[in-house]
Amino acid sequence: MLQKRVVVCLDVRDGKTTKGIRFKGNVDIGDPVEMAQSYYEQGVDELVFYDITASSEGRGIMLDVVERVAERIFIPFAVGGGIGSVADMRAVLLAGAEKVSVNSQAVQNPRIITEGAAQFGSQCIVLGMDAKSDPAMPSGYRVYINGGRTPTNLDALAWAQEAERLGAGEIVLNSIDADGTRDGYELTVTRLISENVGVPLVASGGAGKPEHLVDVFTKGRADAALVASMVHYGDFTLAQIKDALRSAAIPVRA
Amino acid sequence: MTVGVVDYHAGNLRSVETALRFLGVDFVLSEDPETLLKTDRLIFPGDGNAGAAMKVLGATGLGEAIRTFYASGRPVFGICLGCQIVLEGSEETPAACLGIVAGRAKLFPFARARGDRKSESAAVATTTAPALKVPHMGWNSVHPVRSDPLFSGIPDNASFYFVHSYYTEPAAEHVLCTTDYGITFPSGLRKDNLWAVQFHPEKSGEHGIRMVRNFLEVRI
Numbered sequence: 001m002l003q004k005r006v007v008v009c010l011d012v013r014d015g016k017t018t019k020g021i022r023f024k025g026n027v028d029i030g031d032p033v034e035m036a037q038s039y040y041e042q043g044v045d046e047l048v049f050y051d052i053t054a055s056s057e058g059r060g061i062m063l064d065v066v067e068r069v070a071e072r073i074f075i076p077f078a079v080g081g082g083i084g085s086v087a088d089m090r091a092v093l094l095a096g097a098e099k100v101s102v103n104s105q106a107v108q109n110p111r112i113i114t115e116g117a118a119q120f121g122s123q124c125i126v127l128g129m130d131a132k133s134d135p136a137m138p139s140g141y142r143v144y145i146n147g148g149r150t151p152t153n154l155d156a157l158a159w160a161q162e163a164e165r166l167g168a169g170e171i172v173l174n175s176i177d178a179d180g181t182r183d184g185y186e187l188t189v190t191r192l193i194s195e196n197v198g199v200p201l202v203a204s205g206g207a208g209k210p211e212h213l214v215d216v217f218t219k220g221r222a223d224a225a226l227v228a229s230m231v232h233y234g235d236f237t238l239a240q241i242k243d244a245l246r247s248a249a250i251p252v253r254a
Numbered sequence: 255m256t257v258g259v260v261d262y263h264a265g266n267l268r269s270v271e272t273a274l275r276f277l278g279v280d281f282v283l284s285e286d287p288e289t290l291l292k293t294d295r296l297i298f299p300g301d302g303n304a305g306a307a308m309k310v311l312g313a314t315g316l317g318e319a320i321r322t323f324y325a326s327g328r329p330v331f332g333i334c335l336g337c338q339i340v341l342e343g344s345e346e347t348p349a350a351c352l353g354i355v356a357g358r359a360k361l362f363p364f365a366r367a368r369g370d371r372k373s374e375s376a377a378v379a380t381t382t383a384p385a386l387k388v389p390h391m392g393w394n395s396v397h398p399v400r401s402d403p404l405f406s407g408i409p410d411n412a413s414f415y416f417v418h419s420y421y422t423e424p425a426a427e428h429v430l431c432t433t434d435y436g437i438t439f440p441s442g443l444r445k446d447n448l449w450a451v452q453f454h455p456e457k458s459g460e461h462g463i464r465m466v467r468n469f470l471e472v473r474i
């Protein structure tokens with residue numbers, strides 16, 4: 001039986017894992033390669049690295065991080081942040097990532113999804129999307145870009161389906177309303193999108209305790225769930241999360 | 255011992271390379287049939303489209319090299335797409351595949367056309383989407399149906415990482431292991447000195463690395 005994936009997300013700036021307090025700057029919390037190794041040994045199913053550096057110098061450092069991660073962890077991992085061209089995708093994949101994630105760039109230039117899928121296969125192309133509740137939209141959710149700061153005219157469900165049609169092989173859905181609250185994932189939008197696309201849906205934003213993952217896999221119908229703070233600060237281990245999932249009869253990797 | 259890795263521009267070979275480097279084995283990544291035919295063991299990875307892959311394998315002579323290598327009795331290991339195109343054919347392409355093993359690759363029966371819900375407006379989005387998504391992506395259990403050195407030290411039902419939309423249906427006597435995803439499908443096959451698996455051992459953690467090592471150590 002296919003298992004539900006627990007994905008740990010690492011934001012990387014200038015080669016350091018960092019945690020952002022929105023609009024208030026970032027605090028470095030460790031070396032991404034060491035953290036990746038530690039989560040690998042604890043049984044994480046997949047990792048995502050978001051490069052939050054804007055500079056080209058930072059991009060070079062990120063590729064070095066990707067190479068060093070690929071040398072020692074043998075599970076899939078994705079890299080996102082600042083990927084705006086097929087050449088950027090190629091650099092990250094050649095450095096050893098399994099998948100690349102595009103977000104704002106795909107809204108501004110949807111062809112990057114199609115071109116990336118044609119070059120590397122849909123399984124490599126992840127659409128990241130930030131959605132916020134908005135009763136004016138047909139699905140009730142609007143897509144935002146630029147780290148959730150800029151609203152677009154896109155309906156969240158329509159955009160997810162369009163991205164699938166264009167060739168995205170997976171969707172990471174981040175709820176702006178839930179992000180940072182640690183009160184749980186936004187289950188309504190997660191379920192709405194997961195049930196209406198044919199590709200796997202990774203839920204993001206709001207995880208604060210293992211029960212939140214139980215909810216997002218059952219009520220939210222997600223295929224995978226992204227966690228960050230709740231494991232980075234040592235509040236919970238991956239073993240505790242997986243034990244909670246197992247207790248709820250959710251299939252997870254041993 | 256030198257391991258040859260077939261480079262036919264089908265997907266990311268980096269993960270196979272890093273796994274072999276981690277295991278400390280001599281290997282050569284090559285698109286040259288002669289170079290590969292001089293090696294002791296052959297790994298045949300691949301992602302993507304079976305038709306595109308067969309086109310390259312035909313044009314470069316690499317397909318013939320893989321058949322020759324297999325016929326020589328040396329160990330061959332196919333991974334993912336490499337597991338599908340050792341069969342006679344695939345529903346993904348009208349082109350003939352390598353034909354080393356009897357059988358075909360088939361599309362999961364519950365797969366739907368990419369984005370075929372697109373025409374529905376968000377307002378009438380249904381909640382009756384199929385429970386199973388295609389591609390089959392993620393970790394799933396692998397159950398060996400016979401004793402085989404490839405699974406040495408690996409527990410029954412260990413999880414491996416899969417990404418695929420087509421599954422293999424080799425002749426029954428060549429089924430090595432099975433996996434459940436809507437249907438029970440053969441997730442690995444063995445014929446003489448050929449092993450091939452649908453999942454990615456090089457991306458499947460400790461058990462996966464153990465499997466690659468098992469292949470490198472297997473005695474015919």
